[in-house]
Amino acid sequence: MSDNPRFDTHRESIVGRADVEDTPELIEYYAELERLKTGALWTVANKIEPWEPKSSSVPVLWKYTDLREHVLRSVNLVTPEKAGRRVIYLNNPGRQDVSAAVGWLYSGLQVMHPGEAASAHAHSSSALRFIMEGSGAYTIVDGHKMTLGANDFVITPNGTWHEHGVEAEGQTCIWQDGLDIPLVNALEAGFYAVHPDLAQKIIAPVDDSAGIWGAAGIRPSFVKWDKPYSPLFKYSWAETYEALQRYADKVAADPFDCHIMQYTNPATGGHVMSTIGASMQRLLPGFRGKAHQHTGSFVYQVAKGCGYSIIDGQRFDWQERDIFCVPSWAIHEHVNASATEDACLFSFNDLPTIEALGLYRLKPLLENDGYQQISQ
Amino acid sequence: MSDNPRFDTHRESIVGRADVEDTPELIEYYAELERLKTGALWTVANKIEPWEPKSSSVPVLWKYTDLREHVLRSVNLVTPEKAGRRVIYLNNPGRQDVSAAVGWLYSGLQVMHPGEAASAHAHSSSALRFIMEGSGAYTIVDGHKMTLGANDFVITPNGTWHEHGVEAEGQTCIWQDGLDIPLVNALEAGFYAVHPDLAQKIIAPVDDSAGIWGAAGIRPSFVKWDKPYSPLFKYSWAETYEALQRYADKVAADPFDCHIMQYTNPATGGHVMSTIGASMQRLLPGFRGKAHQHTGSFVYQVAKGCGYSIIDGQRFDWQERDIFCVPSWAIHEHVNASATEDACLFSFNDLPTIEALGLYRLKPLLENDGYQQISQ
Amino acid sequence: MSDNPRFDTHRESIVGRADVEDTPELIEYYAELERLKTGALWTVANKIEPWEPKSSSVPVLWKYTDLREHVLRSVNLVTPEKAGRRVIYLNNPGRQDVSAAVGWLYSGLQVMHPGEAASAHAHSSSALRFIMEGSGAYTIVDGHKMTLGANDFVITPNGTWHEHGVEAEGQTCIWQDGLDIPLVNALEAGFYAVHPDLAQKIIAPVDDSAGIWGAAGIRPSFVKWDKPYSPLFKYSWAETYEALQRYADKVAADPFDCHIMQYTNPATGGHVMSTIGASMQRLLPGFRGKAHQHTGSFVYQVAKGCGYSIIDGQRFDWQERDIFCVPSWAIHEHVNASATEDACLFSFNDLPTIEALGLYRLKPLLENDGYQQISQ
Amino acid sequence: MSDNPRFDTHRESIVGRADVEDTPELIEYYAELERLKTGALWTVANKIEPWEPKSSSVPVLWKYTDLREHVLRSVNLVTPEKAGRRVIYLNNPGRQDVSAAVGWLYSGLQVMHPGEAASAHAHSSSALRFIMEGSGAYTIVDGHKMTLGANDFVITPNGTWHEHGVEAEGQTCIWQDGLDIPLVNALEAGFYAVHPDLAQKIIAPVDDSAGIWGAAGIRPSFVKWDKPYSPLFKYSWAETYEALQRYADKVAADPFDCHIMQYTNPATGGHVMSTIGASMQRLLPGFRGKAHQHTGSFVYQVAKGCGYSIIDGQRFDWQERDIFCVPSWAIHEHVNASATEDACLFSFNDLPTIEALGLYRLKPLLENDGYQQISQ
Incomplete structure (x- = not known):
């Protein structure tokens, strides 16, 4: 003052x-x-x-090659018992006050060794994981255990008991955790509870949700589901990638996002959770997207391939496992740098929140044939 | 009088x-x-x-071996031009006044030779087809062409332009048509129109709906759908059967229906159409279901295997491609006669209507450990 | 044959x-x-x-002056104990097989003397009453008692316990009962139960639903309601008539229906019940409506004034308390015969059913400036 | 650092x-x-x-007697042309960074002299007004003009053109403006536009929405409404107060809130807007509410009477036109200080947001028979 x-x-x-x-x-x-x-x-x-909106977040690219060693090093620096979880979180320079990667979204890289398991807890925040490397990872949600491999996507929604681990015979795993912690804190609605037994009982066959809810266009006749999140929980990479390929076989590329699909709640056709949505998009070899801007904050993780994105005039070159963010209303365009290989981008976002509140707006860039000038 | x-x-x-x-x-x-x-x-x-309800329909079993020759014979008796469509419809003795197979549901067996095609039309009735034999069949709905093989299921909803045919290089096809014609007539709301060109233009790649809507738990982000029926239209037997197997791997058999799944609208998770629903169920080898009764009328077609059903105390032995009906509130139980092979029953019903109007009720048979006495 | x-x-x-x-x-x-x-x-x-639809119902006008004496005479002919209810039902010549007034709608005139009460029962059919004359009538629905005067409208939905009576100090009452009995029977979903005590206990202050749900644009914050029918149950004539007047003060007359409002479920804004809807419309002095046709069956009761309707070319002159029907897809137009007094028509219909099943269609008459020729 | x-x-x-x-x-x-x-x-x-949540907002009571002179003084200090609007906003000591009254809710007191009018604009924020004093105020929303008196409540939702004024023959008006500006800014989704003509054309009779949507349990049959906010827009004090009295006649007092009703969208039965809800509650003479805490932020304005609220152990004495806030998860109880007069509290809140995101929780105070100790 x-x-x-x-x-x-x-x-x-x-x-x-x-x-x-x-x-x-x-x-x-x-x-x-x-x-x-x-x-x-x-x-x-x-x-x-x-x-119009001017985001307090800045575009950031986090290179996996930079982060990986630090994530692994945390294993030597702190025990799981002391740390709770060994996670390096992404700290957007414009959002350090709320520990957010972008907007009101948290992101962190968690590492777990074979045989390790975190204690079970529940919170008002909704969470997701996207597996980056390793094998033998699993998540247990409300007593249902799911196995996870690279590029698999799993949700642990608001209010569910959940815990993570890596099987003793697996390999060291690193995954991205995405949460709406900053949003829930901002709305002053965050509750946290540690499971009384620190671990859940498994109450169903492993990966049962895939058998119940994991088929296209068909569902069990007598299984009810009225919770506001997806009963499928886990979305495997193999099926997701195949879906994108089949989609691309039938429908021409979108000028902005090539072929983009959003993960859904099969019981409703809507978003997987009330506050966080997630998508996977596939950029055909040589695809050069046009620029647009829209409300909503996005965290991207490169699932396959390499390329670059131009965000508010700044170019970010990415390759597999890199993470970058696009703030709300930032102008952005995505490019696949390879003429022969496709590239896939996983992303999660706050669109369910933005849409529920009636705040979504989108605007294509009209100047320069839809392509940004790169600022120096 | x-x-x-x-x-x-x-x-x-x-x-x-x-x-x-x-x-x-x-x-x-x-x-x-x-x-x-x-x-x-x-x-x-x-x-x-x-x-309580007393249906005017009676349980009937239509043996495919009885019907097939008559269906094929129609080809020699009438031309498609004169007949419109060569179809033998199932005429429940209790519903002859409305030409219904059961309740307010129509069912017919249609035959088509290679190279034949029916003219395009639209009507207020909602329709479905379930392929019984042959190859090269196709359906075109609002300009989208879909190829069909045995046990594939396809819908042509209220208000859509649709037409059927068999490719010149295919084989004679027979399929079951299911419609709500009796219901729509009873509600005095039936309209019919012949396509001005008698045939539609194909406006998209063949089987495009499978590429757009045919993946589990994921959908295109920017494809809108607000019509009251499924944008998937076609449900293939291979995927349906696999879904049932995966379901059975994870969930114990239901005492009445073993493993039963309903076809859904992937955009909503609900029924495929507003008036007609459809399901496929799989009876494990040796499965002997218990009896219950509920409102709603059902037409079953045997997709695989052999067994029998007891309906209001009467036993009906069925095998692949046979059709039978269960009237509203009839007590019924299903049995797989094989100890080694599974059996699959396709069925369609008026549950969307019954549910929308708040008229669904279900009651298990409590006497005799849940099994009916067979009347002589 | x-x-x-x-x-x-x-x-x-x-x-x-x-x-x-x-x-x-x-x-x-x-x-x-x-x-x-x-x-x-x-x-x-x-x-x-x-x-296009051709209804099996015929347009009919039932003059109250014709019916009244017969309704009252029933009191001398049968006891309530023997008759259950003393009701004269309207029997459309085209629907005698299902005892319907029009389409799948039942209508009857019930009479009750002061001090009489019917026994409590419940059924799958949804019902409504519209009071024609008398005082002291009441209805009890699931333990909530409501008082009723002339032109008041009340619902007793599918599954509710309900009973009717007239207070000892009241006057002989006649009302119209409207039900979906024919529809529910046609759908083979009708259940009936007599209350074990033959009468309900009153569990709340008389007319409590009006205090809870009877205000415009405001509702109790902590009262839940998730049943598929209106928690208001009773709609008073005084408020309805005032609403129509206020509506007419602000909005120009519709060419077909002048000013028509539909009774709603205040918890949803939708129809009062899942199968039957109801409306009140007000024809300004001298109003001469244009003709249109639409799907859905309608029973009208004249709540106020006199005029005539032309239905499929036939003129029907009506006055207060007369009842007439308009079959599905019949061309119809309404005329207020008075140049100085308004006229009000109550009607109930199967639009919730027709709309839920996607079967609504409407077509204005284009010939002759929108007016029918009267057939001789 | x-x-x-x-x-x-x-x-x-x-x-x-x-x-x-x-x-x-x-x-x-x-x-x-x-x-x-x-x-x-x-x-x-x-x-x-x-x-559990710990709000950054603090409970505050703003006495109208303190604020009124400053609000009026603004008229002499700035012109409407220079100020845009002459408004004193409530600035919670814990939320000065976002100019919020509590949580993510903005509140301000606006003054306008007879004959003044603000220019028309539109924004992504949703707004409401609650009239405190004066006469002749009006609001125009998307071409519909509404007249406003003391304790009337009106909404101007996200995306609507709106403008306010006071008729030349009116008296100086002061009202409270409530908005979600802080929330929309936090979500980085705020857009603002000045009307190209600076003023709207009136396209309908004054107060037409009251004639169309302002009746209980009945609505125009052929008026469509699919926007995510209430088509009624204006809720008059006289009708609101009468509704509360009728409610209290039928239903016993709630131990926490006595008789509380929420303003609704008559087309859906839900909240008036997507992000802000509003309620009016009536405390019977002598009512002493018990304490509870819940998520969601609330701004209260005293519409009638006097009393006090205990918020997180601190007592706030209020009288007519005072404003106070209850932060999320603050323990609070309301008391009517009069043994003979009722008291009414208007409040607006972010419950639509909290509920849409699945973040509502409520907990009654169990200690001390449900009453807080007042901290000194």
Whole structure:
């Protein structure tokens, strides 16, 4: 706070906008308002009613080659008992106050050795995992155990008991955890509980949800499901990749996202969880996407191939297992750098939140034939 | 109308029920009411407010070996041009007035030779086909062509342009048509239109709906669908049978239906159409189901194996391609006659209608450990 | 069945329609099919797939002056104990087989003397009452008692315990009962139960639903309601009439229905019950509606004023308390005969059923400036 | 940032929680992570995964007698042209960074003189007004003009063109504006537009929405509405107060909120807008509510009477037109201080958001018979 606070730093000389210059009388008036725990709207109106969104997050690319050694090193530095979970989280320079990777989304890289298991807990946050490397990983959700391999996607929604581990005969696993922790904290609605037994009982055959809910266009007649998240929980890479290929065989590439599919709740056709959605997209060899911008924050992980994305004029070159983010309303375009191999991008986002609240907007870039200029 | 009409044929001596004996004065009164296009409720109340449903349909088994030759013979008897479609429909003895197989459901066996094609039309009735034999069959719905093999299931919903045919290089095909024609007629809401060009233009790659909507737990992000029926249209036997096997691997057999799955609209998780639902169930080797009764009318077609069903105390032995019906509220149980082979039953029904109107009820048979006595 | 049955009575010489002439060979073939409980589709196709609906109901006007004395006379002819309920039902000449007033809708006039009460029962049919005359009537639904006066509307939905009566200090009451009995019977889903105590216990203050759900645009925050019918149950004439007047003050008359409002479930904004909807419309003085036709069956009761309706070219003059019906797809137009007084028409219908099944269609009359010619 | 940053300030020695002590090696490790735009989860885990919510907002009471003169004084200090709107906003000491009254809710007091009108604009934020004093106020939403008096409630939802004014023959008006500006900004989804003509054309009779949607249990049959907010827009105090009285006549007082009703969208029965809900509650004379806590942030305005609320152990005495807030998960209880007069509290909240995201939780206070101890 300076000696001479200014209140007229957001003036705009446009009809319908606030344009009030500080005067001694007004400054005194503002001081009185402050004592009453109030303020004059016209001093902040233009700030809090912007013409369009300007994200506080910045685009970031996290190279897996940079992160991997640090993630593995955590194993030597802290025990699971002391650390709870050995996770390196992604800390967007614009969101350090809320430990977010972008917007209100948290992301972290977790490592687990064969034979290790985390204790079971539940929380109001909704979570997902996307497996980066290793074998023998598993997740248990409300007593249902699921096995996980590279590029498999699994959800552990709001309110479920869940725990993770790696089988003794497996190999060291690293996965990305995605959560809405920042959002749930911001909404002041976060609860946390440790499982009374620290571990769940397995109550069904391993991977039973795949047998019950994992077929296309057909479901058990007498299995009810009314919870607000997907009963399938786990989405395997092999089936996802095949789905994208079959889709591409039938439908022309979208100019912005080539072929993009979103993971769904098979009981409703909607998003997998109430607050976080997830998608996988496939860029054909040589695909160069056009640019657009939309509301919603996105964390991408490269599942296959290599290429680059241009985000608000800045180029980010990515390869398999790299992670990058696209903030809300950032202009972005994706390019597959290979002329022969396809590239796949996994992403998770807050679209279920944005859509439920009626806040989704999309705008294609019209200038320069839809391609951004790269800023130097 | 007899000389002495009786009005007291529905009396019940139970409190809360009508129990009025005819008298000369009442009969004269009834006659006056009739002249005014009215009647006395107590003369019909017990009839129109039964304690529980008593279907006017009777259980019937139609043996494919009986029907096949007659279906094929129709080819020699009538031309497609004159007949419109060469179809032998199933005519339940209790429903001949409405040409229904059971309840308000129509079923017919249609035959088509290689190179033949029916003209395109649209109607308010919703329809489905289940392929019984042959190769090279196809259906075109609103410009999307789908290829069909044995035990494949396809829908042509209310209001869609549709046409069927068999490729010149195919083999004579026979399939079952299922429709809600009797229901739509009963509701006095049936419209029919012949396509102005008698044939549709193909507007997309063959079998494109399978590429767009045919993956489990994932869908295109930017494809909208808000029609009240499934955008998948076609459900292949291979995938259906695999789904049933995977389901059986994870979940114990239901005492009544073993493992039964219903075809769904992947955009909603609900029924494939607004008026007709469809299911496939798999009876494990040696499965002997218990009996129950519920509202809703069902047409079954044997997709695989052999066995029998007991319906209202009557045994019906079935094998592959046979068709039988279970009327509303009929007590029924299904048995797989083989100790080594599984059996699969396709069925379609009016459950979407029954459920939408809040009329579904189910009751297990409690006597005799849940098994019916077979009446002689 | 005549000696020479004809099978070619539905021929149409239009491409895409059946046009097969009987031959000796075909007649023999048809006989064989009949033995197998089947038939040839082309003999019935044009009948069961009509170009547009042709209702089996006929338009009927029931004059209250004709019916009233017969309704009252029933009191002397039968006791409530023997009759169950003393009701004269409306028996459409085209629907006598199902005791319907029109389509699948039942309607009856019930009379009850002061101090009388019917025994409590429940059934799968959904019911409504519209009070015609008298005072002191009441209905009890699931333990909630509601008082009823002239032109009040009340529902007793599928599955609810309900009973009716007239207070000892009231006056003889006559009301119209509307039910979906024919529909529920047709769907073979009708159950009936007499209350074990023959009467319910009152569990809440009289008319409590009006206090809980009877305000516009506001509802109790912590009262849950998830049943598929309106928790308001009763809709009073005074409020309904006022609503129509306020509506007419703000919105121009519809050319077909002047000002028409439908009773709603305040918890959803939808229809009051799953199978039956109800509306009240107000025709301004001198209003002469244009003609249209739509699917759905309607029973009208004149709540106020006098006028006439032209239904499929036939004129029906009505006054207060008269009842008339409009069959599905019948062309109809309504006229207020008074140049100074408004007229109000209550109606109930099967639109919830028709809409849920995707079968609603509407078509305005285009010829003759939208007015029918009256047939002689 | 101090010279020796600490990373172990959130340790908890509970199984399943993070409990890692800083060591020189770890501190060096943390520094490396920071360079990679990452961090170690265990340093923040206990902070970002709290056992239960702890709001950053504090309970505040804003006395109208304090605010009124300052609000009126703004008229002399700034012109509407320069200020846009003359509004004093409520600035919660814990939320000054986002100009919120509580949580993510904005509130401000706006003053307008007779004959003044604000220019029309639209934004992604949803807004409401609750009239505090004056006469002749009006709001225009998408061309529909509505007149407003004291304690009337009106919404101007996300995306609608809206403008406010006071008729020349009216009296100076003050009202509360409630908005979700902080939420929409936090979600980085805020757009703002000034109307090209600065004012809308009136396209319908004044207060037409009340005639169309303002009746209980009945709606126009042929008026469609599919927008995610209420078509009624305006809720008058007279009708609201009458509804609360009728409700109280039929239903016993809730131990926490006496009689509370929420404003609804009559087309759906749900909340009035996607992000903000609103309620009015009536405390009977002498009512002393018990305490509970729940997620969701609330701004209350006293519509009638006087009393006090205890919020997290602190007592706030309120009278008509005072405003106070209850932060998420704060324990609170309301008391009517009068033994003879009722008291009414208007409130608006973020429950639609909290519920859509599955984050609502409620917990009654069990200690001390449900009453809080007041902290000194």
